[in-house]
Amino acid sequence: MRKRNETILRQIPAALLSWYRQNKRTLPWRQAPTPYHIWISEIMLQQTRVEAVKEYYTRFIQALPTVADLAACKEEELLKLWEGLGYYSRARNLQRAAKSVVLYFDGELPSDTESLKTLAGIGDYTAGAIASIAFGKREAAVDGNVLRVITRLTEDPTPVSDAAYKKYLQAALTEVYPKEGRDCADFTQSLFELGALVCKPQNPDCKSCPLQGICRGYQNGTARSFPVFPPKREKRIEEVFVFLLQTPEGFAIRRRESGVLKGMNEFPSQTVWDETPESVLNEWGVYDFTEVKRKKYTHIFTHIKWNITCLWVRTGEVPFDAYSLDEIEETISLPTAFKQCLSILAD
Ligand code: SF4
Structure with missing residues (x-):
């Protein structure tokens, strides 16, 4: 199963990169994809829709244009900028991390995932996103969009909550990354973009998907059965x-x-x-x-x-x-x- 998956993964970059360059959305954090901008946008995008994030992101970057500004900002001002986005620990972690960046990294976000993961609020996914998008490194970032696309492509029934599966996928995807530089940045974003625009949660638009030729979920008519989620906990x-x-x-x-x-x-x-x-x-x-x-x-x-x-x-x-x-x-x-x-x- 894993061997078959890896054969499919290897074919994704070539099929997806040119599609992404023709179809990518204009988003505020893509205008100047500095490490700081990518970091702020990725943290905001956790649990929040792109459309809702756009305005918050622009206001946040205008008020706090650098890591040093974020580190020095009063907590009440920071929380006001975050008001309505929810999950406020994200904002507090951003500031804790910004203080560490000023103290230990001369005010510049580090480019390697191990150093990034020492910062508050940055785990495997965010570290991979910053390293690949902002620094062009060969590092995968596996979020819900990527899990959905890959489990449909491979018909993998492993529940997406399985941490070991996520780790495996992160490593397996990193193996098939293009060479360092802009292709890496675009490949990470192409997977996000395909999940957001084409391989959508409820209605995958397989007819216009650049990956339909390698997609087992499409070929076997099973796409909607993936990803597999664990049973929902009652609130x-x-x-x-x-x-x-x-x-x-x-x-x-x-x-x-x-x-x-x-x-x-x-x-x-x-x-x-x-x-x-x-x-x-x-x-x-x-x-x-x-x-x-x-x-x-x-x-x-x-x-x-x-x-x-x-x-x-x-x-x-x-x-x-x-x-x-x-x-x-x-x-x-x-x-x-x-x-x-x-x-x-x-x-
Ligand atoms: S063909 Fe359909 S199911 Fe497969 S990746 Fe594309 S949109 Fe998703």
Whole structure:
């Protein structure tokens, strides 16, 4: 099976490179593919769609044009730039890594994957992407797009969550990389591009695919059966109160001390066991209040679903800092799970 796979892998570069050069999309990080630009774009693209990333990327690079700027940036400014992208540990790791690059690599990202992987938030995939795209090295980068394309080409039934399979594929693909330089950069991106534009998750466009001549999934009509995913884990459901506590100074905001989104700003919230809104407010020392309105919405994390009851409450004093709506909009970073609560003000 592996031998047969490798025969197919060897035929990919020749078939894909010219297709990529004719069909590649214009994307902001492709305009000037410096190591810093590729790094930022790759981290943003994890778990986030290309269309959503474009605007964030452009704003981020304008605000923080160099590794040194990222290393020196205030955390609140960084999180504000990231607001809405989710998975905020990515932003924190970016800054930790930028500080290491300034300290240990003279402010320039290293070009070899082993050094890249010493940096926070950079694993096999991101190291391969930076080394090949930005430095033209013979290093594969195996993400979900690449796994989908290769498992369809080879009809490989190994579940894509299998870490050993990913490692094997990374090594096997690296073996078939073209010679160092622009071809390597383009080959990595050609696999991403084919997965995004042609070998799409639901509807692979096999008729216009440059790899149909070597694709077993296409030839045997099995493409849609791949990749094989492990059974989905049920999400844990939590009931959560989110309080829009309005005081004369503005709306209360505090830092989350535990659980999901730990360390991020929030409108004061409470996971509900047997509490009532009144008992939670009393626990915070808030006794004199008026509930203006309440609204329900949901927010989905990777393994958890929040059923949120947002309560807009007017009161005098609260044991938290308070900010005006303008300040919240311009300077305070708020995860989407909380920010959507503001819609209650407009309803
Ligand atoms: S022929 Fe179809 S299944 Fe095979 S790689 Fe191309 S789009 Fe994917």
